[in-house]
Amino acid sequence: MIRKLLTSTGVATALGLAALPTLGQQQQDLARFQRSLEQIQRDTILTINPNVPANQRVYFDYGAYITAGYLSLDDNVNDNHVLRQYQFLPYMRLNLDNVHEVFIRGIIGYRDFNEGDSFDGLGDEPIDGDLDVGYYKFDLARYMSAYKGHKPDYTLTIKGGRDLVYWANGLVLSDRLDGIMIDGSAGNFGLSFVAGVTPTRTVDFDATRPEFDHDTRRGFYGLMLNTNIAGHQPYVYAMLQRDYNDADESTSGNITTKFDYNSYYLGIGSSGPLSDRLLYSTEFAYEGGNSLSNSFTIGGPFISPVQQQRDEIQAFAGDARLDYLFGDHHNTRASGELIFASGDDDRLNTSDTFGGNKPGTKDRAFNAFGLLNTGLSFAPQVSNLLALRLGITTMPLPDLGPFRRMQVGGDFFIFDKLEADAPINEPSASGRYLGCEPDLYLNWQLTSDLTLAVRYGVFIPNGDVLPSDDARQFIFVGLTYAF
Numbered sequence: 001m002i003r004k005l006l007t008s009t010g011v012a013t014a015l016g017l018a019a020l021p022t023l024g025q026q027q028q029d030l031a032r033f034q035r036s037l038e039q040i041q042r043d044t045i046l047t048i049n050p051n052v053p054a055n056q057r058v059y060f061d062y063g064a065y066i067t068a069g070y071l072s073l074d075d076n077v078n079d080n081h082v083l084r085q086y087q088f089l090p091y092m093r094l095n096l097d098n099v100h101e102v103f104i105r106g107i108i109g110y111r112d113f114n115e116g117d118s119f120d121g122l123g124d125e126p127i128d129g130d131l132d133v134g135y136y137k138f139d140l141a142r143y144m145s146a147y148k149g150h151k152p153d154y155t156l157t158i159k160g161g162r163d164l165v166y167w168a169n170g171l172v173l174s175d176r177l178d179g180i181m182i183d184g185s186a187g188n189f190g191l192s193f194v195a196g197v198t199p200t201r202t203v204d205f206d207a208t209r210p211e212f213d214h215d216t217r218r219g220f221y222g223l224m225l226n227t228n229i230a231g232h233q234p235y236v237y238a239m240l241q242r243d244y245n246d247a248d249e250s251t252s253g254n255i256t257t258k259f260d261y262n263s264y265y266l267g268i269g270s271s272g273p274l275s276d277r278l279l280y281s282t283e284f285a286y287e288g289g290n291s292l293s294n295s296f297t298i299g300g301p302f303i304s305p306v307q308q309q310r311d312e313i314q315a316f317a318g319d320a321r322l323d324y325l326f327g328d329h330h331n332t333r334a335s336g337e338l339i340f341a342s343g344d345d346d347r348l349n350t351s352d353t354f355g356g357n358k359p360g361t362k363d364r365a366f367n368a369f370g371l372l373n374t375g376l377s378f379a380p381q382v383s384n385l386l387a388l389r390l391g392i393t394t395m396p397l398p399d400l401g402p403f404r405r406m407q408v409g410g411d412f413f414i415f416d417k418l419e420a421d422a423p424i425n426e427p428s429a430s431g432r433y434l435g436c437e438p439d440l441y442l443n444w445q446l447t448s449d450l451t452l453a454v455r456y457g458v459f460i461p462n463g464d465v466l467p468s469d470d471a472r473q474f475i476f477v478g479l480t481y482a483f
Contacts, residue, residue, distance in 0.1 A: 027207040028425055029075040030119035032379045034203045034213065036073070037085075039371060039379075040455060040476055042164075043443075058097075064090040067109075069453075069478035073377065075119075076426045078470045082114040089132060099143045100136070107132040120213070130201060133176070135161030156184040165194055165220070167370075169283035169319045171382070172239055172265045173220060174371040175202060192224040192237075197244065205367050205381065207425075208354035209259045210247040217244040218369070232272035239265040241289070241369070250354070255296050255305045257354045263289035263313055265368065279323045287315040287366055293359035294348070309359040315366035317341035317382060331407075332394040339374065341366040343384020343422030350383040350423050365422070375413045375437045376457030377474035381425045386416040386432075405445035413437040417465075431465035451480045 071083040087109035094102045109127035111118075118125070140156040159181040167173040179196020197219045204212040219242040226235035241263045248259045269283035290310050297306045319339050326332040344365040348355035357363040366383050374380055374387055393409030415434040417424060424434070439457040446452055455476040463469025 027119075027212070029081075030213055031203060031205075031207045031381075031425075032075075033073070033081075033119055035371065035374075035381075036376055036379050036474065037071075039373065039376075040069075040453065040478070042371075043441075043453070059095040060093070062090075062092040063483055064088060066481045066483075067478060069476060072473070072475040074472040074474070076466075076468075076472070078468060078472065081117040081119070083117065084112040085127075086110050086112075087127065097142070097146045099139050099146055101139075102136050103133065104131070105133040106130065128201075130199075131162055133161075133163050135159050135163045154184065154186040156182070158182050162199060165196070167194070167222060167239065168224070168235065168237065168267060168269055169281055169321070170370045170372055171283045171317055171319045172267060172285050172368045172370050173222070175369055177220060179220075188228045190226045190228075192222075192226075194220060194222045196220055204245075205351050205369065206259065206261065206353055208250070208257070208349075208352040209245065210250045212247075215245070215247050217246070218242065219244055220369070232270055234270040235268070237265075237267045239267070241265070252354075255303075257295040258292055258308055259353050260310075261289075261291045261353070261367070263287055263291075263367070274322075277325045277327055279325070281321045281323075282319070284318040285316065285366075285368070287313055287317070287368065289313045291357060291363050292353055293361075293363075294356045295354060306359060311357050311359070311361060311363045313363045315342045315344075315364050317366040317368065319372060330394045330396060330398055333392070335389075335391045335393075337373070337387075337389040337391075339372055339382060339385060339387040339389075340418055341382045341385045343417065343419035343424075345419055345422040347423050349425055351381050351425050373411070375411070375415075375459065376439050376455055376476070377459035377472045378413070378415060378435065378437050378461075380415065380434075384417050384419055384422045384424050386418045388414045402446065403444075407443045409441055411439045411441075413439070427467050429465050431462070433462050434465055435459055435461040449482050451482075453478045453480070 067087045069085045071085065072080065074080050087107060089105055089107050091105040106129065107127065108129040111125050111127060113124055137157060137159040141152050141154060145151045162176055162178045163181065165173055165175060165177050165181065176199055177194065177196030178199055179194065182193040184191050198216055200217065201214050202216040204216040206212055220239060222237060222239035224235055224237035226233050243261050245259065250257050265285045265287050267283060267285040271281040273279055291313055293309045293311050295305060295308050296303050317340060319337065321337045322335065324334045342364050343350055344357060344363055346358035346361055347365055350365045351367050368382065370382065372382055373389065374382065389411050391409060391411040393407060395407050397403035397406060414436050416432045417434060420432045421430050437457055437459040442454040444452040455474065457474040459472040461469055
């Protein structure tokens with residue numbers, strides 16, 4: 001815990017922090033672990049979205065996924081963790097006239113850790129049965145065309161239930177919500193609206209909040225306006241986030257911490273072609289709102305509780321991507337991405353309330369609810385971060401029998417702090433360069449029903465800023481059977 005809270009402020013001495021009540025480094029590791037698994041699951045599980053034949057009024061489909069995965073990773077103190085994970089995801093889809101659609105997908109499974117390797121200390125654990133996705137969608141324009149004989153010059157779809165909401169580039173919001181999603185367009189203008197609450201088992205961004213990994217309730221209310229200008233799609237949006245968590249107080253020693261983080265985001269961006277082979281996508285967001293400050297102060301070798309204050313949030317972040325399509329027989333694609341997010345130099349941790357913003361100051365650390373690709377092994381939160389990613393993917397043997405659906409690729413990351421004297425979500429000293437990470441991956445559809453996914457990443461830290469320069473490895477092998 002001393003290493004966890006030893007940040008670039010220079011105020012927190014090892015002697016003083018030795019007496020500090022601990023909440024456990026395992027929580028930070030668990031949050032990173034969950035982000036990496038979620039990213040892999042989205043990348044590798046086959047998307048169940050069959051095309052509905054136009055000549056069929058009723059389309060009904062059902063089936064399931066069975067996934068088995070092996071994971072080995074090193075945490076930020078170079079302890080190795082090994083996990084075997086098994087999941088069963090049954091689904092059902094009903095579509096009537098391309099107007100009404102019902103989709104349901106459940107999830108249940110089991111996590112089998114090597115002895116002593118679980119992040120929360122509880123050992124092996126079931127993945128309790130839950131609704132992964134479930135919604136009803138209504139298409140008004142197709143309704144008018146199918147039942148009224150009138151083809152409108154607008155589109156409007158209304159979806160209610162639980163589904164993944166991927167907002168813009170995924171910088172501010174990329175999570176499952178229970179609520180309503182509306183998308184419409186008329187002429188060159190489009191409008192998207194979302195109002196929903198995270199499912200209870202969502203993993204929160206604040207790893208010091210009680211029950212952050214299995215009892216999270218945050219509300220999101222967003223509106224996005226976009227248009228089409230010569231093939232480019234610029235947009236603006238506003239997103240409001242409200243903290244509805246019941247588990248909002250913890251006590252460690254003589255320090256009691258309350259949790260309440262309410263934010264809003266104003267965003268702007270655009271996507272489209274720069275040429276017939278070069279595509280771009282950008283998103284920039286300003287974060288405002290208010291948060292509760294840190295609950296303790298450090299003076300020399302002593303720590304003491306302090307009255308928390310409600311501080312104003314003033315933060316920002318951005319994401320910019322380029323994709324170049326080679327147009328060859330191998331579907332080769334090169335990509336580049338730049339991610340940046342502001343930090344706060346009077347925090348001890350960039351995303352937590354315990355060890356968070358200094359009372360009575362502006363909170364300049366960006367914190368949101370997206371899921372960007374920040375590597376497999378390091379996988380930092382997008383807060384006080386400057387990350388560059390260069391990647392390439394190809395299908396090396398598109399004409400060779402069982403290898404024709406094999407895709408290989410790699411990413412190379414360079415990680416820096418945006419604010420040299422501000423913390424990240426693990427112990428760090430003053431300085432910008434955090435390290436680099438090469439990632440390799442393979443997606444191979446062995447048969448029409450069986451898919452193999454392999455991931456390997458190794459983070460090479462800068463020991464002058466992070467506590468150790470020992471490399472951290474991440475290995476994942478998974479099989480998915482769909483039927």
